[in-house]
Amino acid sequence: MPYTNRMNLGDFAMPAQCQGELLAENRKLKSDLRSFVAVAMQNGLQHYCLKRHPDIVRDLEAGVQRSEQLAESKYGKVLSMIQDVPGLRATRGETGERTYYLNAVDNVAYLEHELLDRRFVLHGIWVAPSYRGQGIAHRILRRLVDAADEADCGLALYHEPFGSEGLNKEELEAFYGRHGFQNHGCTPGGLFRFPKSPLDLYSRRQL
Secondary structure, X not given: OOOOOOOOHHHOXXXXXXXXXXXXXXXXXXXXXXXXXXXXXXXXXXXXXXXXXXXXXXXXXXXXXXXXXXXXXXXXXXHHHOOOOOOOEEEEOOOOOEEEEXXXXXXXXXXXXXXXXXXXXXXXXXXXXXXXXXXXXXXXXXXXXXXXXXXOOOEEEOOOOOOXXXXXHXXXXXXXXXXXXXXXXXXXXXXXXOOOOOOEHHHOOOO
8 A cells, every 4th residue: 555644845834943044054055156166267167167157157257347347447537536736737658557747847756557457556656856855755645545545446556666766665665654555465565555544644634
């Protein structure tokens, strides 16, 4: 005689706590899979991932594209704002990676920068020897960090001394440190400034 005493699953109610735990575990597994696919794609397994997890690959690629567009937008916004430094006229170099500052007579200074890996990278500020000691580098850097704060843009800094007449590496780090740049793991060998950094001495308003 066949066994007929079977449970009707439709009558089974899973405890709410178990439902929550299963949902949480399912979300974690999906997140882990997404992370695995992202790492695999970064290591050259694009075709493998696309064949097995096409939806995740498309979503990750769309996210990267949005991130690149946002970074380009922020970079462009910052570059447009650093054109306005009181007492100086700004012009962009041919490659787009330098912003030159001139007064009525001379080329006074330039800012070297680029958009690299979706990050605003600052390679330094050079000031003509005859104009050093007048606070020009400070004024240019303040305009840059104020623009970056407004655009909610972090600044990565990789700056080597410009010849023997400029600041040495320790003096450079001290100069940028007063403006909120710090040693951080996201910029090995360089400095980083987070938007609206609390380490920025010049952003502290007097009460």
